[in-house]
Amino acid sequence: MAPLNLGFVGTGIFATDKHLPTFQKNPEHFKPIAAFNRTRSKAETFAEKAQIESNHIYDSLDDILKDPKVDFIDALLPAQNNNETIQKAIQAGKPIIVEKPIAADLKDAQKIVQLSRETELPILIGEQWIYFKSVDLIKERLEKIGPIISFTYRSTGPFYNQNKYLQTSWRQNPKHIGGFLSDGGVHQLALLTEVLGEVSTINAHTKQVRKESGTDDILFSTVKLENDVIGTFTYGSAFGAVEKHGSFIIYGLNGSITLDFSAKNPHKKLTTLIGTYGEEIKDEEVLEFDEDPTQGVGLEFENFYQAVTTKDKSILKSTPEKTYHHLAIIAAALESSQKNGDTVEISKP
Ligand SMILES: NC(=O)c1ccc[n+]([C@@H]2O[C@H](COP(=O)([O-])OP(=O)(O)OC[C@H]3O[C@@H](n4cnc5c(N)ncnc54)[C@H](OP(=O)(O)O)[C@@H]3O)[C@@H](O)[C@H]2O)c1
Missing domain, CATH: 3.30.360.10 (Dihydrodipicolinate Reductase; domain 2)
Known part of the structure; x- marks a missing residue:
């Protein structure tokens, strides 16, 4: 099976230091192919490290979500952006990982849990512990x-x-x-x-x-x-x-x-x-x-890979419900x- 093509949303410290190297260690399952960051220059630097082609560096969330080659989104943003990013990704038919905490407040966290109950697409909250x-x-x-x-x-x-x-x-x-x-x-x-x-x-x-x-x-x-x-x-x-x-x-x-x-x-x-x-x-x-x-990040990615490729979100361990509780x-x-x-x-x- 071909690796899953991933699009990064937010190319800050943790994306660069942890997520990217961890995905790169598992090329059979993951291939970074696109990136969007609010400050474009950071996405460009990141793209070089990730070997992402320049025509796959985007200027908005909507644009990266339109890329048909992107199989899933990995979003590493301040928590107040999580709900909107997840809602849009699922609407675009893309499974998504967002980083913890699940949301900025319980109202948004509730919306994410609700959506995760309604959709068949995997939503993983990156809680590697x-x-x-x-x-x-x-x-x-x-x-x-x-x-x-x-x-x-x-x-x-x-x-x-x-x-x-x-x-x-x-x-x-x-x-x-x-x-x-x-x-x-x-x-x-x-x-x-x-x-x-x-x-x-x-x-x-x-x-x-x-x-x-x-x-x-x-x-x-x-x-x-x-x-x-x-x-x-x-x-x-x-x-x-x-x-x-x-x-x-x-x-x-x-x-x-x-x-x-x-x-x-x-x-x-x-x-x-x-x-x-x-x-x-x-x-x-x-x-x-x-x-x-x-430090657990590779295991959470592998869990996500299995859920996406088997189309079985029930095997996800770090779910919106659990992380809502935290x-x-x-x-x-x-x-x-x-x-x-x-x-x-x-x-x-
Ligand atoms: N699981 C863990 O152990 C762990 C560890 C560290 C971080 N994290 C998580 O990873 C995520 C990123 O954290 P980080 O430490 O890498 O921080 P960071 O370097 O500041 O990265 C945040 C990214 O989000 C972008 N951003 C900031 N505000 C935004 C906004 N209002 N709209 C759109 N984009 C915005 C930033 O873009 P600009 O370049 O324009 O500022 C930056 O690329 C957070 O969710 C954090 O909780 C998890």
Whole structure:
């Protein structure tokens, strides 16, 4: 089977640094053939790297969608553009990948979910953490420590002034709810909910630490899951100098699982302890591992390829529904914080 021809919409940092090289590593399945970017010169530079012919560099979304050679769209835009881009792509008969977060707000996210229910064409939200090996490794071990009682999830780190992603103007003047909280927080929530299930309610406090964030950028919360598991979720990369910390600890009646993904460790570390009491650790497993070299992005593209070529959107893992949930948790956290930490239910699409 010939590779799928793809058209890029938005040729910024992540398109250049991650998507393009990942597609290029899999020429049997993907062939970049077209590009559109708001600032044309960036599309031209990108096209050179991607070996896209100059007559396939476009000046508008409508024009790239008219290209009959383009089999699907890969859109990497600020989230407020996702809904319109998806609606137009599906109207033009093109399957589409857009980057997380699913949308700028829940109203737009709802429209995307609705469309994904109506169309047979695959719509993938690029949330590569859903494809992490960590998810499968933890899930394989959950039964051993069950029943699950609670968890703590913490991802905290310093603000990096020179980070090129953090310097993008759309991140510093966010039109998407939660700014950095939804930009990075949805990844963490993807891992959490893939492993333990959906969140039911949240009590949260959020705060803005950095003016560069444009809005609140740290989040401290307690949450209850649909399955009555309780836990804490803490997220923020806006602090002063501090070690970047990442840990997800799951507490069961018969043991615990700890995923350590702190930056100081060269690998991820998964520790499973089995035992009903502290004095009686019957079994201990320590596993060091790396995610795949594309950090999940290659796996999400492969999932999309299979869905498009088999015409079966039901096999998609990173769906609009799932990613709606991640954004809805951020929205509920912001609402809870405004109400001084009151309990807020997570809305459903
Ligand atoms: N999954 C992940 O781990 C991950 C990591 C990083 C980024 N991302 C996602 O990738 C997407 C791009 O992020 P990035 O970091 O690559 O940012 P970026 O370099 O700023 O790229 C954004 C692109 O969108 C274009 N754009 C900006 N505002 C626009 C508007 N109003 N209308 C049309 N186009 C507009 C920009 O065009 P100009 O050249 O004209 O400014 C630029 O090419 C975002 O959705 C982000 O959430 C995901």
